[in-house]
Amino acid sequence: MENYSNLQKLSNDLKNLFQNQNQNQNQNQNQEESYFDFEIICEQNQTSFKTHKSILSSRSQYFKSKMKEVQENKLILKDVSSSILSPILNYFYSGKIEINLENAIQILFFSSKYLIDELIETCSKFIKNNLQIETVIDILKLSESMNFNQLIDSSYQFILDNFDKFIKTSFFLELEENHLNSILLNNDIPTDEFEIFQSIIKWGKHKLNINQEKEEKEKLQNQISNLIDKIRFIDFSKKELEDTLKEDLIPNQISQKLIQFQKLQDEKKLNQFIEKENSLIFKPRFQFDSEIVKEKQLFNKLKEWINDDEFFSKMKKGYSAKRDGFDAKKWHLICDDKGKTLVIIKTKDNFIFGGFTSIGWIKRNQNWISDSNAFIFSLRNDKNDREPSKFPIQEGQEKKAIDNRYSDRGPIFGGGFDFSLNSNLQPGYSNFGWSYILPQGISQGTERAENYLAGSYKSWIVDEVETFFI
Numbered sequence: 485m486e487n488y489s490n491l492q493k494l495s496n497d498l499k500n501l502f503q504n505q506n507q508n509q510n511q512n513q514n515q516e517e518s519y520f521d522f523e524i525i526c527e528q529n530q531t532s533f534k535t536h537k538s539i540l541s542s543r544s545q546y547f548k549s550k551m552k553e554v555q556e557n558k559l560i561l562k563d564v565s566s567s568i569l570s571p572i573l574n575y576f577y578s579g580k581i582e583i584n585l586e587n588a589i590q591i592l593f594f595s596s597k598y599l600i601d602e603l604i605e606t607c608s609k610f611i612k613n614n615l616q617i618e619t620v621i622d623i624l625k626l627s628e629s630m631n632f633n634q635l636i637d638s639s640y641q642f643i644l645d646n647f648d649k650f651i652k653t654s655f656f657l658e659l660e661e662n663h664l665n666s667i668l669l670n671n672d673i674p675t676d677e678f679e680i681f682q683s684i685i686k687w688g689k690h691k692l693n694i695n696q697e698k699e700e701k702e703k704l705q706n707q708i709s710n711l712i713d714k715i716r717f718i719d720f721s722k723k724e725l726e727d728t729l730k731e732d733l734i735p736n737q738i739s740q741k742l743i744q745f746q747k748l749q750d751e752k753k754l755n756q757f758i759e760k761e762n763s764l765i766f767k768p769r770f771q772f773d774s775e776i777v778k779e780k781q782l783f784n785k786l787k788e789w790i791n792d793d794e795f796f797s798k799m800k801k802g803y804s805a806k807r808d809g810f811d812a813k814k815w816h817l818i819c820d821d822k823g824k825t826l827v828i829i830k831t832k833d834n835f836i837f838g839g840f841t842s843i844g845w846i847k848r849n850q851n852w853i854s855d856s857n858a859f860i861f862s863l864r865n866d867k868n869d870r871e872p873s874k875f876p877i878q879e880g881q882e883k884k885a886i887d888n889r890y891s892d893r894g895p896i897f898g899g900g901f902d903f904s905l906n907s908n909l910q911p912g913y914s915n916f917g918w919s920y921i922l923p924q925g926i927s928q929g930t931e932r933a934e935n936y937l938a939g940s941y942k943s944w945i946v947d948e949v950e951t952f953f954i
Contacts, residue, residue, distance in 0.1 A: 521536060521537050522536060522551075522557045523558045523559070524558075524559050524560075524561060525560045526561055526564060526565060526569055527560050528562070528565050533569065533570070535576075539577060540576065544600050545599040546597075565590075569594070571591070572595070583607060583610050588607050588610050589611070589626060592630075593626065593630070596630045608635050615639065617646060617653055618655060621655055621658050621659060621663075623635065624639035624643075624663065640670075643667065644670060644673060647667075647673050647680075648674065651679065651686075657686070657691075659687070661707040664684065665710065665714070674780065674784045677719035677720060677769060681712075681717075684715065685731060688707075688711070689733070692708075712734060712738060713763075713764065713765065714765075715765060716764070716767060716768055716769040717745070717766070718758070718765065719769060722746075741761065741765070744757065773801045774950055775950070776830045776950055777863065782836075782863050782872060786861075789859065790840055792824070795954060798954045799826070800952065801950055802818050802822065804948065804949070805909055805946065805948055810910060810949075811908060812890075812891075812892050812893050813907075816845065819844075819953065820844070821844070823842075823844045824842050824953060825840070825953045826839075827839050827897075827951050828950045829948070829949050832945040833866045835864065835937065837864075837937045838861060839860040845888050849888055850888065851889060852883055852884045852888060853886045854882050854883040854885060858876075858877050858886060859877065859920065860898075860916075861874045861875065862875075865939070866939055873923060881899060881919040885897070885919065886898075887899075887904070894906065894907075894909045895949075898915070899918055900918025901918065902916050902917065902920045903938070910945060911944060912944045913942045914937045914940075914942070915934065916937050923936070
Protein backbone atom coordinates (compact mmCIF):
# COMPACT_ATOMS: atom_id res chain seq x y z
CA MET A 485 0.00 0.00 0.00
CA GLU A 486 1.27 3.48 -0.87
CA ASN A 487 0.24 6.80 0.66
CA TYR A 488 -0.30 9.52 -1.90
CA SER A 489 -0.32 13.23 -1.05
CA ASN A 490 -0.79 16.32 -3.19
CA LEU A 491 -1.32 19.14 -0.72
CA GLN A 492 -0.28 21.73 -3.31
CA LYS A 493 -3.16 20.77 -5.62
CA LEU A 494 -5.61 20.70 -2.71
CA SER A 495 -4.48 24.18 -1.69
CA ASN A 496 -4.82 25.50 -5.24
CA ASP A 497 -8.27 23.94 -5.74
CA LEU A 498 -9.65 25.44 -2.54
CA LYS A 499 -8.08 28.81 -3.33
CA ASN A 500 -9.66 28.77 -6.80
CA LEU A 501 -13.01 27.80 -5.31
CA PHE A 502 -12.96 30.93 -3.14
CA GLN A 503 -11.39 33.30 -5.63
CA ASN A 504 -13.48 32.33 -8.67
CA GLN A 505 -16.73 32.92 -6.85
CA ASN A 506 -15.72 36.22 -5.24
CA GLN A 507 -14.13 37.61 -8.39
CA ASN A 508 -17.35 36.89 -10.29
CA GLN A 509 -19.85 37.91 -7.62
CA ASN A 510 -20.92 41.05 -9.48
CA GLN A 511 -21.64 39.05 -12.61
CA ASN A 512 -24.44 36.57 -13.20
CA GLN A 513 -24.60 33.79 -10.65
CA ASN A 514 -22.47 30.85 -11.81
CA GLN A 515 -23.06 27.20 -11.17
CA GLU A 516 -20.67 27.06 -8.19
CA GLU A 517 -22.55 29.66 -6.15
CA SER A 518 -25.00 27.19 -4.68
CA TYR A 519 -22.15 25.53 -2.83
CA PHE A 520 -21.49 28.66 -0.73
CA ASP A 521 -23.59 28.95 2.40
CA PHE A 522 -22.29 32.01 4.26
CA GLU A 523 -21.60 35.64 3.43
CA ILE A 524 -19.22 38.07 5.15
CA ILE A 525 -19.69 41.78 4.51
CA CYS A 526 -17.10 44.52 5.16
CA GLU A 527 -19.09 47.50 6.38
CA GLN A 528 -16.28 49.95 5.59
CA ASN A 529 -16.61 49.57 1.83
CA GLN A 530 -19.68 47.31 1.52
CA THR A 531 -17.74 44.47 -0.03
CA SER A 532 -19.13 40.95 0.45
CA PHE A 533 -17.42 37.57 0.31
CA LYS A 534 -19.09 34.21 -0.33
CA THR A 535 -17.72 31.54 2.00
CA HIS A 536 -18.43 28.18 3.63
CA LYS A 537 -19.46 27.73 7.24
CA SER A 538 -17.42 24.55 7.52
CA ILE A 539 -14.24 26.29 6.35
CA LEU A 540 -14.70 29.33 8.61
CA SER A 541 -15.56 27.34 11.72
CA SER A 542 -12.63 24.97 11.26
CA ARG A 543 -10.14 27.84 10.84
CA SER A 544 -11.25 30.24 13.59
CA GLN A 545 -12.83 29.76 17.01
CA TYR A 546 -14.44 33.18 16.64
CA PHE A 547 -16.30 32.24 13.46
CA LYS A 548 -17.18 28.85 14.89
CA SER A 549 -18.98 30.49 17.81
CA LYS A 550 -20.59 33.11 15.53
CA MET A 551 -22.26 30.43 13.42
CA LYS A 552 -24.49 29.64 16.40
CA GLU A 553 -25.54 33.28 16.86
CA VAL A 554 -26.31 34.66 13.40
CA GLN A 555 -29.91 34.25 12.23
CA GLU A 556 -29.27 34.79 8.55
CA ASN A 557 -26.26 33.20 6.89
CA LYS A 558 -24.55 36.55 6.95
CA LEU A 559 -22.06 38.41 9.16
CA ILE A 560 -21.16 42.11 9.00
CA LEU A 561 -17.66 43.11 10.14
CA LYS A 562 -17.23 46.76 11.05
CA ASP A 563 -13.53 47.03 11.83
CA VAL A 564 -11.76 45.56 8.82
CA SER A 565 -11.29 46.57 5.20
CA SER A 566 -11.71 44.22 2.26
CA SER A 567 -8.00 44.62 1.47
CA ILE A 568 -7.19 42.82 4.75
CA LEU A 569 -10.16 40.44 4.93
CA SER A 570 -9.67 39.12 1.38
CA PRO A 571 -6.13 37.69 1.93
CA ILE A 572 -7.18 36.26 5.31
CA LEU A 573 -10.17 34.45 3.83
CA ASN A 574 -7.95 33.29 0.99
CA TYR A 575 -5.59 31.95 3.68
CA PHE A 576 -8.47 30.03 5.26
CA TYR A 577 -8.95 28.18 1.98
CA SER A 578 -5.40 27.80 0.66
CA GLY A 579 -3.17 28.01 3.75
CA LYS A 580 -1.14 30.72 2.00
CA ILE A 581 -0.87 34.44 2.68
CA GLU A 582 1.53 37.22 1.74
CA ILE A 583 2.64 39.22 4.77
CA ASN A 584 4.56 42.43 4.16
CA LEU A 585 5.49 45.64 5.98
CA GLU A 586 2.28 47.33 4.80
CA ASN A 587 -0.23 44.74 6.04
CA ALA A 588 1.49 42.86 8.89
CA ILE A 589 0.16 45.00 11.75
CA GLN A 590 -3.41 44.98 10.40
CA ILE A 591 -3.36 41.24 9.84
CA LEU A 592 -1.99 40.74 13.35
CA PHE A 593 -4.75 42.94 14.78
CA PHE A 594 -7.45 41.05 12.90
CA SER A 595 -5.97 37.64 13.73
CA SER A 596 -5.86 38.50 17.40
CA LYS A 597 -9.45 39.72 17.53
CA TYR A 598 -10.81 36.83 15.49
CA LEU A 599 -8.69 34.13 17.15
CA ILE A 600 -6.55 32.90 14.26
CA ASP A 601 -3.66 31.54 16.31
CA GLU A 602 -1.31 30.43 13.56
CA LEU A 603 -1.51 33.84 11.85
CA ILE A 604 -0.81 35.58 15.16
CA GLU A 605 2.39 33.55 15.47
CA THR A 606 3.39 34.08 11.83
CA CYS A 607 2.74 37.84 11.88
CA SER A 608 4.51 38.28 15.22
CA LYS A 609 7.60 36.52 13.90
CA PHE A 610 7.58 38.62 10.71
CA ILE A 611 7.17 41.89 12.62
CA LYS A 612 9.90 40.94 15.11
CA ASN A 613 12.34 40.27 12.26
CA ASN A 614 11.43 43.51 10.46
CA LEU A 615 11.22 46.06 13.27
CA GLN A 616 12.17 49.59 12.27
CA ILE A 617 12.67 52.82 14.20
CA GLU A 618 9.75 54.35 12.29
CA THR A 619 7.26 51.61 13.27
CA VAL A 620 8.43 50.15 16.58
CA ILE A 621 6.32 52.47 18.80
CA ASP A 622 3.10 51.63 16.94
CA ILE A 623 3.94 47.94 17.22
CA LEU A 624 4.77 48.28 20.92
CA LYS A 625 1.47 50.01 21.69
CA LEU A 626 -0.55 47.52 19.64
CA SER A 627 1.24 44.62 21.31
CA GLU A 628 0.42 46.06 24.74
CA SER A 629 -3.25 46.47 23.84
CA MET A 630 -3.37 42.83 22.70
CA ASN A 631 -1.07 41.42 25.42
CA PHE A 632 1.45 40.07 22.90
CA ASN A 633 4.19 39.64 25.49
CA GLN A 634 6.81 38.27 23.12
CA LEU A 635 6.34 41.15 20.71
CA ILE A 636 6.38 43.63 23.60
CA ASP A 637 9.74 42.23 24.72
CA SER A 638 11.07 42.28 21.14
CA SER A 639 10.01 45.90 20.69
CA TYR A 640 11.73 46.99 23.90
CA GLN A 641 14.86 45.07 22.95
CA PHE A 642 14.91 46.72 19.52
CA ILE A 643 14.62 50.15 21.14
CA LEU A 644 17.43 49.32 23.56
CA ASP A 645 19.69 47.96 20.82
CA ASN A 646 19.15 51.10 18.74
CA PHE A 647 18.83 53.63 21.55
CA ASP A 648 21.68 55.85 20.30
CA LYS A 649 19.87 56.38 16.99
CA PHE A 650 16.36 56.28 18.42
CA ILE A 651 16.77 59.23 20.83
CA LYS A 652 17.87 61.44 17.93
CA THR A 653 14.55 60.95 16.08
CA SER A 654 11.10 62.48 16.58
CA PHE A 655 9.72 58.97 17.19
CA PHE A 656 11.42 58.98 20.60
CA LEU A 657 9.13 61.81 21.67
CA GLU A 658 6.07 59.59 21.00
CA LEU A 659 6.99 57.19 23.81
CA GLU A 660 4.80 57.21 26.88
CA GLU A 661 6.07 57.65 30.43
CA ASN A 662 5.57 53.94 31.22
CA HIS A 663 7.73 52.99 28.22
CA LEU A 664 10.58 55.25 29.31
CA ASN A 665 10.23 54.00 32.86
CA SER A 666 10.76 50.39 31.71
CA ILE A 667 13.72 51.41 29.54
CA LEU A 668 15.46 53.35 32.31
CA LEU A 669 15.24 50.39 34.69
CA ASN A 670 17.34 48.39 32.23
CA ASN A 671 21.09 48.16 32.86
CA ASP A 672 21.93 47.36 29.23
CA ILE A 673 21.24 50.69 27.52
CA PRO A 674 24.21 51.06 25.13
CA THR A 675 24.30 54.85 25.45
CA ASP A 676 26.30 57.34 27.48
CA GLU A 677 24.38 58.16 30.68
CA PHE A 678 24.53 61.92 30.14
CA GLU A 679 22.98 61.44 26.68
CA ILE A 680 20.21 59.36 28.28
CA PHE A 681 19.58 62.21 30.72
CA GLN A 682 19.50 64.81 27.92
CA SER A 683 17.01 62.71 25.96
CA ILE A 684 14.67 62.53 28.98
CA ILE A 685 14.88 66.33 29.39
CA LYS A 686 14.10 66.76 25.67
CA TRP A 687 11.12 64.38 26.00
CA GLY A 688 9.87 66.26 29.08
CA LYS A 689 10.08 69.70 27.48
CA HIS A 690 8.32 68.43 24.36
CA LYS A 691 5.44 66.99 26.39
CA LEU A 692 5.12 70.18 28.47
CA ASN A 693 5.00 72.32 25.31
CA ILE A 694 2.12 70.37 23.76
CA ASN A 695 0.11 70.16 27.00
CA GLN A 696 -0.96 73.60 28.19
CA GLU A 697 -3.61 72.68 30.77
CA LYS A 698 -2.50 73.16 34.38
CA GLU A 699 -3.54 69.70 35.59
CA GLU A 700 -1.78 68.01 32.69
CA LYS A 701 1.39 70.02 33.30
CA GLU A 702 1.42 69.04 36.98
CA LYS A 703 0.94 65.39 36.03
CA LEU A 704 3.80 65.65 33.53
CA GLN A 705 6.08 67.29 36.08
CA ASN A 706 5.56 64.27 38.34
CA GLN A 707 6.24 61.89 35.45
CA ILE A 708 9.44 63.73 34.52
CA SER A 709 10.61 63.65 38.15
CA ASN A 710 9.91 59.93 38.27
CA LEU A 711 12.03 59.36 35.14
CA ILE A 712 14.90 61.59 36.29
CA ASP A 713 14.98 59.58 39.52
CA LYS A 714 16.15 56.61 37.41
CA ILE A 715 19.12 58.41 35.79
CA ARG A 716 22.45 57.08 37.11
CA PHE A 717 24.10 60.40 37.99
CA ILE A 718 27.03 58.55 39.53
CA ASP A 719 28.16 57.79 35.96
CA PHE A 720 28.38 61.52 35.10
CA SER A 721 31.65 63.40 34.80
CA LYS A 722 32.23 66.45 37.04
CA LYS A 723 31.42 68.80 34.15
CA GLU A 724 28.24 66.87 33.29
CA LEU A 725 27.08 67.11 36.91
CA GLU A 726 27.66 70.88 36.87
CA ASP A 727 25.62 71.22 33.67
CA THR A 728 22.89 69.00 35.13
CA LEU A 729 22.41 71.26 38.16
CA LYS A 730 21.64 74.18 35.81
CA GLU A 731 18.64 72.31 34.34
CA ASP A 732 15.24 73.66 35.47
CA LEU A 733 13.45 70.30 35.25
CA ILE A 734 15.67 68.66 37.88
CA PRO A 735 13.54 68.08 41.02
CA ASN A 736 14.79 69.99 44.02
CA GLN A 737 15.19 66.83 46.10
CA ILE A 738 17.55 65.32 43.52
CA SER A 739 19.44 68.61 43.12
CA GLN A 740 20.19 68.69 46.84
CA LYS A 741 21.51 65.13 46.79
CA LEU A 742 23.74 65.88 43.79
CA ILE A 743 25.13 69.01 45.46
CA GLN A 744 26.03 66.97 48.55
CA PHE A 745 27.55 64.28 46.33
CA GLN A 746 29.66 66.90 44.51
CA LYS A 747 31.08 68.33 47.72
CA LEU A 748 32.35 65.02 49.12
CA GLN A 749 36.00 64.51 48.17
CA ASP A 750 36.98 61.90 50.76
CA GLU A 751 36.39 58.42 49.28
CA LYS A 752 35.34 56.89 52.60
CA LYS A 753 32.76 59.63 53.25
CA LEU A 754 31.58 59.39 49.65
CA ASN A 755 30.95 55.62 49.98
CA GLN A 756 29.14 56.17 53.29
CA PHE A 757 26.93 58.80 51.65
CA ILE A 758 26.09 56.50 48.72
CA GLU A 759 25.33 53.59 51.05
CA LYS A 760 23.11 55.76 53.24
CA GLU A 761 21.16 57.17 50.29
CA ASN A 762 20.64 53.72 48.75
CA SER A 763 19.24 55.43 45.67
CA LEU A 764 19.21 54.31 42.04
CA ILE A 765 20.82 57.60 41.01
CA PHE A 766 24.00 56.53 42.83
CA LYS A 767 24.13 53.00 41.41
CA PRO A 768 26.11 52.60 38.16
CA ARG A 769 24.03 51.43 35.20
CA PHE A 770 26.96 49.48 33.82
CA GLN A 771 27.94 46.67 36.19
CA PHE A 772 30.56 44.21 34.96
CA ASP A 773 32.83 42.42 37.43
CA SER A 774 36.05 43.58 35.82
CA GLU A 775 38.87 45.87 36.89
CA ILE A 776 40.03 46.05 33.26
CA VAL A 777 36.87 46.69 31.24
CA LYS A 778 35.18 49.57 33.05
CA GLU A 779 33.56 51.34 30.11
CA LYS A 780 30.13 50.23 28.94
CA GLN A 781 31.12 50.75 25.29
CA LEU A 782 33.98 48.25 25.56
CA PHE A 783 31.79 45.71 27.32
CA ASN A 784 29.14 46.08 24.61
CA LYS A 785 31.81 45.32 22.00
CA LEU A 786 32.59 42.04 23.75
CA LYS A 787 28.89 41.19 23.86
CA GLU A 788 28.52 41.99 20.18
CA TRP A 789 31.53 39.88 19.16
CA ILE A 790 30.72 36.82 21.29
CA ASN A 791 26.99 37.08 20.49
CA ASP A 792 25.89 34.64 23.18
CA ASP A 793 23.29 35.97 25.64
CA GLU A 794 23.40 32.83 27.77
CA PHE A 795 27.17 33.15 28.24
CA PHE A 796 26.91 36.77 29.37
CA SER A 797 23.94 36.13 31.66
CA LYS A 798 25.66 33.24 33.46
CA MET A 799 29.39 33.96 33.23
CA LYS A 800 31.51 34.86 36.24
CA LYS A 801 35.03 36.11 36.77
CA GLY A 802 36.66 32.82 37.70
CA TYR A 803 40.23 34.06 37.74
CA SER A 804 42.00 37.33 38.48
CA ALA A 805 45.80 37.46 38.58
CA LYS A 806 45.77 40.20 41.22
CA ARG A 807 43.34 38.23 43.36
CA ASP A 808 44.46 34.64 42.73
CA GLY A 809 48.14 35.13 41.98
CA PHE A 810 50.32 35.46 38.85
CA ASP A 811 50.70 31.70 38.49
CA ALA A 812 50.05 29.71 35.29
CA LYS A 813 49.40 26.44 37.16
CA LYS A 814 46.84 28.21 39.34
CA TRP A 815 45.28 29.67 36.19
CA HIS A 816 44.88 26.16 34.69
CA LEU A 817 43.59 24.75 37.98
CA ILE A 818 40.81 27.33 37.98
CA CYS A 819 40.14 27.74 34.25
CA ASP A 820 40.52 24.28 32.66
CA ASP A 821 37.43 22.29 31.62
CA LYS A 822 35.15 25.33 31.74
CA GLY A 823 34.06 25.38 28.09
CA LYS A 824 33.52 28.84 26.65
CA THR A 825 36.23 31.10 28.04
CA LEU A 826 36.95 34.83 27.77
CA VAL A 827 40.46 36.06 28.59
CA ILE A 828 41.13 39.80 29.09
CA ILE A 829 44.66 41.16 29.58
CA LYS A 830 45.85 44.61 30.59
CA THR A 831 49.52 45.58 30.35
CA LYS A 832 51.41 48.10 32.46
CA ASP A 833 51.35 50.38 29.39
CA ASN A 834 47.52 50.30 29.31
CA PHE A 835 47.06 48.03 26.31
CA ILE A 836 43.87 45.97 26.69
CA PHE A 837 43.37 42.87 24.55
CA GLY A 838 42.53 39.18 24.87
CA GLY A 839 40.79 36.23 23.29
CA PHE A 840 37.66 34.09 23.32
CA THR A 841 37.34 30.35 22.77
CA SER A 842 34.08 28.42 22.57
CA ILE A 843 35.91 25.21 23.61
CA GLY A 844 38.34 26.25 26.34
CA TRP A 845 41.38 24.52 27.82
CA ILE A 846 41.08 20.82 28.72
CA LYS A 847 42.95 18.88 31.42
CA ARG A 848 44.87 15.78 30.34
CA ASN A 849 44.66 16.79 26.69
CA GLN A 850 48.17 17.93 25.84
CA ASN A 851 47.51 19.10 22.34
CA TRP A 852 46.20 21.99 20.30
CA ILE A 853 42.49 22.78 20.60
CA SER A 854 40.51 23.18 17.38
CA ASP A 855 37.95 25.98 17.47
CA SER A 856 36.57 27.72 14.39
CA ASN A 857 34.72 30.23 16.62
CA ALA A 858 37.81 31.43 18.49
CA PHE A 859 39.01 35.00 18.03
CA ILE A 860 41.35 37.51 19.62
CA PHE A 861 40.60 41.19 20.11
CA SER A 862 42.09 44.56 20.87
CA LEU A 863 40.09 46.94 23.04
CA ARG A 864 42.64 49.70 23.71
CA ASN A 865 46.22 50.72 22.96
CA ASP A 866 48.40 53.08 24.98
CA LYS A 867 47.17 56.18 23.14
CA ASN A 868 43.59 54.91 22.75
CA ASP A 869 43.62 56.20 19.17
CA ARG A 870 42.10 53.22 17.38
CA GLU A 871 38.74 51.49 17.41
CA PRO A 872 38.20 48.19 19.31
CA SER A 873 38.64 45.32 16.84
CA LYS A 874 37.93 41.60 16.59
CA PHE A 875 40.30 39.22 14.75
CA PRO A 876 38.84 35.81 13.79
CA ILE A 877 40.87 32.65 13.26
CA GLN A 878 42.39 32.32 9.77
CA GLU A 879 40.93 29.73 7.43
CA GLY A 880 43.08 26.60 7.75
CA GLN A 881 44.35 27.53 11.23
CA GLU A 882 41.27 26.40 13.17
CA LYS A 883 43.04 23.31 14.53
CA LYS A 884 45.54 25.50 16.37
CA ALA A 885 43.15 28.04 17.82
CA ILE A 886 44.51 27.66 21.38
CA ASP A 887 47.53 25.82 22.75
CA ASN A 888 46.72 23.18 25.35
CA ARG A 889 50.20 21.55 25.52
CA TYR A 890 51.60 23.36 28.56
CA SER A 891 50.18 23.15 32.08
CA ASP A 892 52.91 25.52 33.32
CA ARG A 893 52.12 28.39 30.94
CA GLY A 894 49.22 30.79 30.89
CA PRO A 895 46.67 31.22 28.08
CA ILE A 896 48.12 30.83 24.57
CA PHE A 897 46.17 31.75 21.43
CA GLY A 898 47.40 30.62 18.00
CA GLY A 899 49.83 28.10 16.52
CA GLY A 900 52.69 30.58 16.47
CA PHE A 901 51.74 32.21 19.75
CA ASP A 902 49.66 35.14 18.50
CA PHE A 903 49.85 35.95 22.17
CA SER A 904 51.00 33.92 25.17
CA LEU A 905 51.82 34.29 28.87
CA ASN A 906 54.68 32.48 30.63
CA SER A 907 54.73 30.48 33.89
CA ASN A 908 54.18 33.42 36.22
CA LEU A 909 52.12 35.17 33.53
CA GLN A 910 55.14 37.41 32.99
CA PRO A 911 56.47 38.54 30.60
CA GLY A 912 54.13 38.34 27.63
CA TYR A 913 54.89 37.43 24.04
CA SER A 914 53.00 38.31 20.82
CA ASN A 915 53.53 36.97 17.31
CA PHE A 916 50.21 38.32 16.09
CA GLY A 917 49.08 37.16 12.66
CA TRP A 918 50.32 33.58 12.79
CA SER A 919 46.87 32.03 13.26
CA TYR A 920 44.54 35.01 13.54
CA ILE A 921 43.61 37.55 10.87
CA LEU A 922 45.62 40.77 11.02
CA PRO A 923 44.18 44.25 10.46
CA GLN A 924 44.14 45.31 6.84
CA GLY A 925 47.49 46.65 5.64
CA ILE A 926 49.58 44.86 8.30
CA SER A 927 51.71 41.83 7.40
CA GLN A 928 52.64 38.94 9.68
CA GLY A 929 56.19 39.09 11.04
CA THR A 930 56.49 42.87 10.76
CA GLU A 931 57.10 45.19 13.68
CA ARG A 932 53.59 46.63 13.30
CA ALA A 933 52.05 43.16 13.70
CA GLU A 934 54.26 42.26 16.67
CA ASN A 935 53.53 45.54 18.47
CA TYR A 936 49.82 45.70 17.71
CA LEU A 937 48.27 43.92 20.71
CA ALA A 938 50.61 44.77 23.59
CA GLY A 939 52.97 47.44 22.29
CA SER A 940 55.96 45.15 21.77
CA TYR A 941 56.96 41.71 20.49
CA LYS A 942 57.99 40.30 23.87
CA SER A 943 58.81 41.23 27.45
CA TRP A 944 55.71 43.33 27.89
CA ILE A 945 54.60 43.42 31.51
CA VAL A 946 51.14 42.23 32.51
CA ASP A 947 49.19 44.36 34.98
CA GLU A 948 46.13 42.09 35.22
CA VAL A 949 44.64 38.95 33.67
CA GLU A 950 40.92 38.23 34.07
CA THR A 951 39.24 35.05 32.87
CA PHE A 952 35.48 34.59 32.57
CA PHE A 953 33.45 31.40 32.12
CA ILE A 954 30.13 29.89 33.12
